[in-house]
Amino acid sequence: xxxxxxxxxxxxxxxxxxxxxxxxxxxxxxxxxxxxxxxxxxxxxxxxxxxxxxxxxxxxxxxxxxxxxxxxxxxxxxxxxxxxxxxxxxxxxxxxxxxxxxxxxxxxxxxxxxxxxxxxxxxxxxxxxxxxxxxxxxxxxxxxxxxxxxxxxxxxxxxxxxxxxxxxxxxxxxxxxxxxxxxxxxxxxxxxxxxxxxxxxxxxxxxxxxxxxxxxxxxxxxxxxxxxxxxxxxxxxxxxxxxxxxxxxxxxxxxxxxxxxxxxxxxxxxxxxxxxxxxxxxxxxxxxxxxxxxxxxxxxxxxxxxxxxxxxxxxxxxxxxxxxxxxxxxxxxxxxxxxxxxxxxxxxxxx
Amino acid sequence: xxxxxxxxxxxxxxxxxxxxxxxxxxxxxxxxxxxxxxxxxxxxxxxxxxxxxxxxxxxxxxxxxxxxxxxxxxxxxxxxxxxxxxxxxxxxxxxxxxxxxxxxxxxxxxxxxxxxxxxxxxxxxxxxxxxxxxxxxxxxxxxxxxxxxxxxxxxxxxxxxxxxxxxxxxxxxxxxxxxxxxxxxxxxxxxxxxxxxxxxxxxxxxxxxxxxxxxxxxxxxxxxxxxxxxxxxxxxxxxxxxxxxxxxxxxxxxxxxxxxxxxxxxxxxxxxxxxxxxxxxxxxxx
Numbered sequence: 001x002x003x004x005x006x007x008x009x010x011x012x013x014x015x016x017x018x019x020x021x022x023x024x025x026x027x028x029x030x031x032x033x034x035x036x037x038x039x040x041x042x043x044x045x046x047x048x049x050x051x052x053x054x055x056x057x058x059x060x061x062x063x064x065x066x067x068x069x070x071x072x073x074x075x076x077x078x079x080x081x082x083x084x085x086x087x088x089x090x091x092x093x094x095x096x097x098x099x100x101x102x103x104x105x106x107x108x109x110x111x112x113x114x115x116x117x118x119x120x121x122x123x124x125x126x127x128x129x130x131x132x133x134x135x136x137x138x139x140x141x142x143x144x145x146x147x148x149x150x151x152x153x154x155x156x157x158x159x160x161x162x163x164x165x166x167x168x169x170x171x172x173x174x175x176x177x178x179x180x181x182x183x184x185x186x187x188x189x190x191x192x193x194x195x196x197x198x199x200x201x202x203x204x205x206x207x208x209x210x211x212x213x214x215x216x217x218x219x220x221x222x223x224x225x226x227x228x229x230x231x232x233x234x235x236x237x238x239x240x241x242x243x244x245x246x247x248x249x250x251x252x253x254x255x256x257x258x259x260x261x262x263x264x265x266x267x268x269x270x271x272x273x274x275x276x277x278x279x280x281x282x283x284x285x286x287x288x289x290x291x292x293x294x295x296x297x298x299x300x301x302x303x304x305x306x307x308x309x310x311x312x313x314x315x316x317x318x319x320x321x322x323x324x325x326x327x328x329x330x331x332x333x334x335x336x337x338x339x340x341x342x343x344x345x346x347x348x349x350x351x
Numbered sequence: 352x353x354x355x356x357x358x359x360x361x362x363x364x365x366x367x368x369x370x371x372x373x374x375x376x377x378x379x380x381x382x383x384x385x386x387x388x389x390x391x392x393x394x395x396x397x398x399x400x401x402x403x404x405x406x407x408x409x410x411x412x413x414x415x416x417x418x419x420x421x422x423x424x425x426x427x428x429x430x431x432x433x434x435x436x437x438x439x440x441x442x443x444x445x446x447x448x449x450x451x452x453x454x455x456x457x458x459x460x461x462x463x464x465x466x467x468x469x470x471x472x473x474x475x476x477x478x479x480x481x482x483x484x485x486x487x488x489x490x491x492x493x494x495x496x497x498x499x500x501x502x503x504x505x506x507x508x509x510x511x512x513x514x515x516x517x518x519x520x521x522x523x524x525x526x527x528x529x530x531x532x533x534x535x536x537x538x539x540x541x542x543x544x545x546x547x548x549x550x551x552x553x554x555x556x557x558x559x560x561x562x563x564x565x566x567x568x569x570x571x572x573x574x575x576x577x578x579x580x581x582x583x584x585x586x587x588x589x590x591x592x593x594x595x596x597x598x599x600x601x602x603x604x605x606x607x608x609x610x611x612x613x614x615x616x617x618x619x620x621x622x623x624x625x626x627x628x629x630x631x632x633x634x635x636x637x
C-alpha cells in the first residue's frame with residue numbers, strides 16, 4: 001500500500017514536472033538570435049518556458065526547408081517573402097481579432113504589401129529597419145556620396161553589394177531612378193536597373209553574404225561603401241568607426257519589415273500561437289528590441305516608453321522620417337523575381 | 352541451416368551491403384536528378400511535362416559555358432599544382448626517410464581541422480588586414496595592402512591545392528613504395544644516369560599513382576562550392592555556385608538538376624580523356 005502510494009506520488013510528480021517543463025508546445029523557425037527571451041517575456045510568464053527554436057540563414061533556405069516538409073508553428077520571414085509562401089500554401093491567415101496590439105501598430109508598417117493581401121492578413125509585423133548605403137564618412141564626404149557615384153572609377157574595388165538579388169535590385173532601382181515600379185518593373189526599367197548594377201560591378205570588391213564580413217571590411221577600410229542593413233551602421237557606430245547610412249531626400253534608401261507568420265502545418269494549440277504573437281508585439285518587448293538591439297519595433301507605443309536618449313541616437317524619435325520616401329521591400333512579381341535572380345548571376349560573373 | 356554455399360552466392364552476400372548502399376544513396380538520387388532535369392519550374396510548383404527546355408537554356412547560355420570552362424580550368428590548375436608539389440614529398444617519404452609513418456601522420460594533420468576553418472584561415476592570411484599584408488607592411492615592402500590576393504581565381508587555386516595535398520601524396524607514395532628496388536639497381540648497372548633512371552624507370556612505374564591522384568583531386572574540385580563562395584569573389588565563381596543558386600535562392604530545381612548533370616558530363620569527359628592520354632603517354636615513355 002505505502003509502496004503503491006509512493007509510486008503514484010512519484011508518477012504524479014513526474015507528470016507535473018514534465019507538464020511544467022514542457023509548458024510550451026511552440027516551435028519557432030527563426031533567424032538565429034531571435035530566441036532572446038526579452039522579445040516574448042509575457043509568453044514565458046504565462047506558459048512557464050520559452051518556445052523551441054530552429055534556425056535558418058536565409059529566407060530562401062527557409063522556403064526550401066519548409067517546402068520539403070519541415071514542421072514548425074511560427075516562422076519569421078520578411079514581407080517580400082509572404083506572397084510566395086502563401087502561394088506555396090506554407091502559411092495560414094492570421095485572425096487579427098485575436099491580436100491585442102493590432103490597433104497600436106505603426107500604420108505604415110501595418111499597411112506594407114505582404115502583411116495583408118488577397119483579403120487576408122498573413123503576417124504580424126515585428127521589427128523593421130532601413131537598408132541603405134553605408135559609407136565611411138572620413139573618406140567620402142556627404143556631398144560626394146550617392147548611389148550614382150558608385151559607378152565612378154574612384155570607387156574601384158571599394159564597394160560591397162549584398163549577394164541577394166532582391167536587395168541588390170532594390171539598390172539598383174533606386175540608383176537607376178526606377179524605384180517607383182520596383183515590384184513590377186517594365187522590361188525597359190529592368191534593363192536600366194541591370195545596367196546600373198553592371199556599371200557598379202567593376203568597382204565591387206565582393207558580394208557579401210554575411211553581414212560580419214561587410215562590417216569588418218567597412219571598419220578596416222577595405223571597402224568604403226556598402227549596401228547594407230541598419231544593423232551594420234549600428235555595429236560601426238558602436239565600434240566608433242566613422243561611418244553612417246546615406247539618408248536625405250532623393251538619395252535612395254529602402255525599408256524592410258519582418259514579422260511572424262502562422263505556418264500551415266502548425267500543430268501547437270492556437271492559444272499558444274496567439275499568446276506568442278501578442279507577447280512579441282507588446283510595447284515592452286518593443287522597448288527591449290529598441291534599447292538592446294537598436295531595431296525599431298512595429299508597436300507605436302514602444303517608442304514612447306523606451307529610453308529617449310537612445311531613441312534620439314538611433315533616429316527613432318520620428319519613425320515616419322525613417323520610411324518616408326523610401327522603397328519598401330514588397331513582394332516582387334514572380335516573373336520579375338525569377339528574371340532578377342538569373343540576371344543577377346550574370347552580372348556577378350561579369351556578363 | 353545452409354552448409355553448402357557456392358562461391359557466387361558468397362560473393363553476392365558479401366557485396367550486398369555495398370550494392371544496397373550505392374543503389375539507395377547514389378543511383379536513386381542520380382535517377383531523381385535525371386527525372387527532374389526534364390521538368391520545369393513554374394513559380395512555386397513544378398510542371399511535370401517532359402521537355403528539353405532546361406537543356407536548351409543551359410546549352411545556349413554563355414554564362415553556363417563560361418562557368419563550366421572556368422571550373423574545369425581551375426580544377427585543372429589545382430590538380431597540376433597539387434600533383435607537382437606532392438610528387439617530391441611522396442618521393443622523399445618513399446626513398447629518403449626511415450620515419451615513414453611519422454611523415455605520413457604529419458601530412459594528415461591538416462585533416463584534423465574542419466575544411467571550413469581551413470578556408471577561413473586562408474581568408475585571414477590573404478585578407479586586406481591579413482597576415483601576409485600586415486607582414487609585408489611591417490617590413491616596409493608595401494605601403495597599401497595588396498588587394499589582388501583575395502577574391503579571385505588565384506585564391507581559389509591556392510586554398511584548394513593546400514586542402515587536397517594529402518590526397519595526392521598518398522597514392523603517389525604507394526606507387527613509389529611498390530617499385531621493386533632491384534629495377535633501379537639494374538638501371539644504374541646498365542649505365543643510366545640518375546635523371547635517366549628517374550624518367551625511364553621510376554616515373555613510368557608511378558603513372559598509375561599519378562593518374563589516381565589527378566582523378567581524386569580533379570573530380571571533386573570541379574564541383575567545389577564552398578571555396579569559391581568564400582574566397583573566390585566574382586572572378587572565382589564556379590559552376591557549383593550557379594547550381595547552388597538554382598536549388599536555393601532561384602528555387603528552380605529542374606534547371607539545377609540539368610546543370611548538375613551537365614557538370615557531371617563535363618567532368619566525365621575531361622577525366623576520361625585524361626586517363627586515355629596519360630596511358631598512351633606512359634606507354635610511349637616505356
